[in-house]
Amino acid sequence: MDQNFAVTQRTKLKRIPDRASYDRATAYAILDEGLIGHVGFVDGEDVYVIPMAYARQGDRLLLHGSVASRLAKRLGEGLRISVCVTLLDGMVLARSVFEHSMNYRSVVCLGSAKVIAEQGEKLEALRVLTEHLLPGRWDDARQPNAKELAATTVLALPLQEVTVKSRSGPPDDLEKDKARPHWAGVIPLQLQPGPAQPDALAADTAVPDYVTGYRRSAT
Amino acid sequence: MDQNFAVTQRTKLKRIPDRASYDRATAYAILDEGLIGHVGFVDGEDVYVIPMAYARQGDRLLLHGSVASRLAKRLGEGLRISVCVTLLDGMVLARSVFEHSMNYRSVVCLGSAKVIAEQGEKLEALRVLTEHLLPGRWDDARQPNAKELAATTVLALPLQEVTVKSRSGPPDDLEKDKARPHWAGVIPLQLQPGPAQPDALAADTAVPDYVTGYRRSAT
Numbered sequence: 001m002d003q004n005f006a007v008t009q010r011t012k013l014k015r016i017p018d019r020a021s022y023d024r025a026t027a028y029a030i031l032d033e034g035l036i037g038h039v040g041f042v043d044g045e046d047v048y049v050i051p052m053a054y055a056r057q058g059d060r061l062l063l064h065g066s067v068a069s070r071l072a073k074r075l076g077e078g079l080r081i082s083v084c085v086t087l088l089d090g091m092v093l094a095r096s097v098f099e100h101s102m103n104y105r106s107v108v109c110l111g112s113a114k115v116i117a118e119q120g121e122k123l124e125a126l127r128v129l130t131e132h133l134l135p136g137r138w139d140d141a142r143q144p145n146a147k148e149l150a151a152t153t154v155l156a157l158p159l160q161e162v163t164v165k166s167r168s169g170p171p172d173d174l175e176k177d178k179a180r181p182h183w184a185g186v187i188p189l190q191l192q193p194g195p196a197q198p199d200a201l202a203a204d205t206a207v208p209d210y211v212t213g214y215r216r217s218a219t
Numbered sequence: 220m221d222q223n224f225a226v227t228q229r230t231k232l233k234r235i236p237d238r239a240s241y242d243r244a245t246a247y248a249i250l251d252e253g254l255i256g257h258v259g260f261v262d263g264e265d266v267y268v269i270p271m272a273y274a275r276q277g278d279r280l281l282l283h284g285s286v287a288s289r290l291a292k293r294l295g296e297g298l299r300i301s302v303c304v305t306l307l308d309g310m311v312l313a314r315s316v317f318e319h320s321m322n323y324r325s326v327v328c329l330g331s332a333k334v335i336a337e338q339g340e341k342l343e344a345l346r347v348l349t350e351h352l353l354p355g356r357w358d359d360a361r362q363p364n365a366k367e368l369a370a371t372t373v374l375a376l377p378l379q380e381v382t383v384k385s386r387s388g389p390p391d392d393l394e395k396d397k398a399r400p401h402w403a404g405v406i407p408l409q410l411q412p413g414p415a416q417p418d419a420l421a422a423d424t425a426v427p428d429y430v431t432g433y434r435r436s437a438t
Contacts, residue, residue: 010265035310035321035408038303040259040268046229047266049259049303051325084257084268088410091254093430097349097360098367102254106270130316141316141401148317170418182360183424185417187433189254191307194407199389205402211312214406 005162010110021164030107030164031056033216034085035133035191039063041074041081054083055132061109061157062116062125072153076115083109083157087217090188094171095180103186105166113155125154136210191216224381229329240383249324249383250275252435253304254352254410258282260293260300273302274351280328280376281335281344291372295334302328302376306436309407313390314399322405324385332374344373355429410435 005022037054040047050071055062061083065072075081090103116122123144130138144152171184193214196207224241256273259266269290274281280302284291294300309322335341342363349357390403412433415426
């Protein structure tokens with residue numbers, strides 16, 4: 001597999017190209033850290049954007065939903081979709097309002113998803129989804145039975161047209177603004193777990209290490 | 220203004236209706252806490268989803284971008300768009316994999332945006348955007364000049380077709396799974412600020428209270 005995604009008419013970024021990348025490893029690191037993808041699809045005359053859990057499995061993105069959902073139904077028809085995963089890293093405060101920005105890493109994936117129908121492949125996809133969101137959980141929970149498998153639609157989107165955009169570092173003030181007295185810099189932001197909350201029946205159950213140690217980012 | 224958004228064919232939720240709401244105050248609270256909206260729009264035969272800063276100004280949603288960007292150009296043409304704001308509140312661990320879920324609050328807004336052309340209205344919209352993201356910052360930074368205003372497209376999307384979806388609370392295990400030994404409960408998640416990082420020129424500048432006290436959620 002190539003190190004870089006091929007740049008197509010659809011994925012070519014026209015503006016601020018220094019914020020763009022087509023590097024596969026960078027894209028995969030972002031996808032592997034994120035929890036929620038925003039999925040865009042057309043239904044009738046309208047475009048919808050809906051949050052979904054996802055996971056990367058090799059060179060494809062897995063999505064899943066109830067077989068009853070409009071989204072899973074539509075996606076399974078092979079229409080073109082867009083999935084965007086965004087990690088917000090900080091607020092960037094410049095001395096001028098105009099140069100304010102955000103530090104972030106985002107991936108946009110374009111393509112058509114296919115339903116995973118084969119039972120073994122579907123079960124493995126659910127394992128990957130579970131382990132992406134909660135590493136260690138699959139083997140410490142009751143795994144799906146035939147009825148539950150049948151009630152779930154699992155979709156795979158090939159990772160072929162993929163764009164990374166990101167910004168990092170301090171603000172970029174104009175020279176003429178640098179003498180201004182305002183504080184400037186970055187307020188870092190991170191999605192952080194709080195203390196685990198057992199349900200009523202688990203109050204006396206030992207909290208597993210993969211729960212107490214849960215974190216998303218590598219830093 | 221009605222307390223509830225009117226339910227249309229487009230916004231009517233077909234599945235798990237107990238997770239849906241059309242309550243205006245609930246939607247506005249979510250929009251006011253969020254920082255990033257995922258904007259979906261159609262360009263040619265493709266649908267794109269792109270992350271954007273936004274702010275709510277009364278009964279409309281403000282978006283902004285460079286006049287050079289494809290997105291701002293397309294949005295200003297009045298095509299139908301979808302903006303989704305999602306706040307992730309926690310991972311929900313049930314005793315069965317199937318009942319795993321996420322606690323979240325999300326808003327989907329449908330409609331067509333209009334360019335704000337009038338200069339006074341545009342400047343006020345930029346003030347609202349800045350104050351939404353960084354309360355207290357507008358008066359403590361150099362405000363946009365005519366050239367910067369001209370380089371920015373500001374768009375307003377009327378908040379008319381709006382849907383709230385959310386989940387909260389502990390997992391919902393099946394009765395037959397409740398005796399299983401696995402830990403079950405919620406890992407709360409929250410976007411949290413770290414210590415502010417001054418840029419090279421601001422190392423000796425006092426850090427303003429609105430930076431040290433920066434937080435998003437009300438809790």
